Amino acid sequence: MQWPRLLPALRATAAALAALVVAHLLRLENPYWAAMTALIVVQPTRTLLFEKSYYRLVGTAIGSAAAWLLLLQTTSPLALTAALSIWIAACVGIGNLLHGLRSYAALMAACTCAVIAMSGYQNPGHLGGMAFGRVACIIVGILVTTCVTALFTPSHSMDELGDRLNKVAADAVRWLAQLAEGAGKQAGTDLEQEILCEAAEIEALLDAGGISSSFRSHRRNARNVLGALLSMLAAGKLDTESPERLQLLQRAASGWSEALTRRLQELAAGLERDPGPEWCGKAKALAAETTLHLPLLGRALYHLTGTLEVALASHADDGANEATLHLIRHRDWQQAGRAAFRGGIVIAVVGLVWSLTGWSKGPLMLMALSIMISIFSSKEHPARFVGLIFIGAATGSTLAVFCRLVLLHGVGDFAVTAAVIAPFILLGAYAMQHRRTVIPATDATLFFIFVIQPGVSVTVAANDLAIGAVAMVLGVASAWMGYTFLVPVNPALRMRSLLAAMAKDIAQMSAQANRGSRVRIRGKLQHRVIRLVALARNFDITPAAAVSGAIGVLALTATIERLREKLEYEELSPESARQLRETLDRIACMAQTPALESRLLQGWADDLSAVLKPLPPTEDRVGATDEGAAMGAVMVPAS
Known part of the structure; x- marks a missing residue:
């Protein structure tokens, strides 16, 4: 083993076990949640550790309160499924419009509500304890992780x-x-x-x-x-x-x-x-x-x-x-709507099957599904993430069933249980330090802890334990099918949404006379250009063409602004002013055609700057219909 990777794994394992022990001593409901939190909030810098912990706590508190209120109003599986579908759709939609860890808080509110609601439905007498225990375990996990790892974690520089x-x-x-x-x-x-x-x-x-x-x-x-x-x-x-x-x-x-x-x-x-x-x-x-x-x-x-x-x-x-x-961050309303619809419909379909069949393990499947369909919905390629998570979930669940039925058979002592699972957690934490295995290893460790449930008296039969583990893995598979087939999302779709938004920005800039509005539109478009390049680089989608088109689009927006400045601040003849307005109108019309969007990544914008030269207007240029001729017709000198 390599010490630079082993030491962080040892610290993460120590934090998880310490959080588990503290939650157990405090007699919190489901103390293993504290151990899972300790593993999740570990970050490379103290700043990230504190921030992720804060937003995880906020999302958990909101989701727990929503689940508690939800179960107070209904006990019908069908009504519960409908309410959960609406809640998860709303949280996922909001989470996909937000950025950074604010998005994480909204998505945590979505899945926490489902986890608490399903746990509370199975154990109606412990609803209050579960909602309180979930929040308390999060706090314990955060505090313990901070104490164990913060001194060894560098601050954000x-x-x-x-x-x-x-x-x-x-x-x-x-x-x-x-x-x-x-x-x-x-x-x-x-x-x-x-x-x-x-x-x-x-x-x-x-x-x-x-x-x-x-x-x-x-x-x-x-x-x-x-x-x-x-x-x-x-x-x-x-x-x-x-x-x-x-x-x-x-x-x-x-x-x-x-x-x-x-x-x-x-x-x-x-x-x-x-x-x-x-x-x-x-x-x-x-x-x-x-x-x-x-x-x-x-x-x-x-x-x-x-x-x-x-x-x-x-x-x-x-x-x-x-x-x-200032850049104004891109909000993809189209993909946010698709994510909300996907989250709501997948939960509704699986919940409906559970309601109609009365399958006792349906709530476990919904728990896993709610996490996968919400937390990873804002990823650029969630199907890829969830596919790796499926491998980790299957591995972790299998190890947990083996550990519970073989190594911990007949064992009820908490200290012995913690000692037995410690090597498994350490192995998972070590695999989490490697770039290629971080995703499956993280979820293998989390699913291992969730299935084995240390700190909880387990009286489940062997076959029930195995079926429950299978149900959770099926929840992950259902999320993958939702991302892949039901309402698909991938980098190509996200890129097309970006291109459509950029074309709309260009059209709006051309038609917008107010300078403040143009500045805001430019700020949005610039951030979309950055997102476009990031997508192309991360997923090898013709990065050179994306960069070439991005630079050209930036040049086009600068040209539009210059045209507007000429109209607003320079004394022009009526004929010149008319030609400039016609030029801007032509750009606005062309920006809304599918041909423009398809060529943004094919060097189209590269040619724009080459025709930025003073040419006298002619009847041929004004009436051009060919796309290349029209592009030449709309360009004017930038100075």
């Missing part, structure tokens, strides 16, 4: 976040240097992919940072940096990549592009070495000079410098005023 922001900003400046050098599209493709993928990883980490006000401020400032970064990528696309624009630039300012390339490279190197006040001063000076020749790029570089300066400073609250750059 703001320095790491700052270093990653430095690195991605430096890469973006280096990317601009390549474009200004005229190296062509291919030279910057790999760097584009690295920049957007790193931005996606940073954004994902921000949701798991902490609930303190100081970290919320850092999180807001970091999102401002990411928003400014995406704006600069768009500006670089518009201002430097068009061959016609480079020719005009070289004629107007001979040799300046070479100087710009050199200074950008120096700026990127300085940012990686020491992003202090001296670097910020040089960057702002370069941004001001760049604005004279490339206004969009100069302004974007200035905003990136300002947001990064604030994010890296100790006075993090100063970044709150950069609302125009």
Whole structure:
């Protein structure tokens, strides 16, 4: 065994056993819940440990209260199933609209209600004790885990976040240097992919940072940096990549592009070495000079410098005023609705079968099903997760039945039971330290504890115990079928929803005259671009095409904003104003066609920047119907 992985496994095992002992000594109902909580809330940093514990407790309290109220109102299996279906559908829908551990709390409320309701239905005389015991065991598990592991768990480091922001900003400046050098599209493709993928990883980490006000401020400032970064990528696309624009630039300012390339490279190197006040001063000076020749790029570089300066400073609250750059997180209403429907209908179908057949193990199946159909519904590919969990559930349940019937046959002493199960928990905790086995190992350990139920006097016959374990595994299988066949969800479907939302954003930006509304739409679209790239990278869905399309979409939104600014702030002739409005209307119409969505990942947006050049309007261009000609017709100079 490897000590770096064995030590965390030993700490997790010690926390689980200690939580079990404390809950048993306190005579809580179902003390094994405390041991399961101790394993679940273990996290790589103290900040995550505290935050996940907090939201797990909140979700558990809400779900327990809902189950208690539900069982007070009904004892009919059919009515109970209907009520559970509605509750789980509502919680799953809300959980899929929220982000981070707030989503986890909503999903915990869904499955906790089902677990308590089914346990209470089987033991109506212990309903109050079960609801209280569930919450109390969660508290015990959290406190014990904190005491056992917190001293050995590093705190969340703001320095790491700052270093990653430095690195991605430096890469973006280096990317601009390549474009200004005229190296062509291919030279910057790999760097584009690295920049957007790193931005996606940073954004994902921000949701798991902490609930303190100081970290919320850092999180807001970091999102401002990411928003400014995406704006600069768009500006670089518009201002430097068009061959016609480079020719005009070289004629107007001979040799300046070479100087710009050199200074950008120096700026990127300085940012990686020491992003202090001296670097910020040089960057702002370069941004001001760049604005004279490339206004969009100069302004974007200035905003990136300002947001990064604030994010890296100790006075993090100063970044709150950069609302125009802030990312607004994507909410997928379509997939949230599908998740809610899936959760409700699967619970209803299995609950209906239980109600009609009266199968005594139906509640156990519903318990496992409720956890699988809720907790993992927000995953990008839940069927894959649940498939791995099925392996773990089957393994853990089999080991639990063997342990209970062979190793613990006739054993009623709590200390002996804890001693016998300890090696199994340690083995599972060790397997949880490996990336490839973490998912099945986690659920194998949890199912092992749940089936064996240490701390509870077990008088179940051998066949009943085995059938109960099978029922729980069948609950996992039912969730997998729901994710795969009934209301399927996978990365491709999520990507299509993203593309549809992005196309809608483009259409709305084109039609929206209010600047504040356009800023909000841009913030949403930028976050969707990051999510798109993350999906493509995580599941190998043509990442290069996704990055290429993402950069082009950002460039298109910058063009739309520039068109709107011309209409709002520049004195234009009636004919020019009419042409600009027709251009925006044409973009809005084209953004809503399926052809646009299908080409966002096929390099369509790459061609947009190449036609951003001043061309006199002609009758042929205004009346173009071919998609490529129409795209050329709608583009106007960005400066």
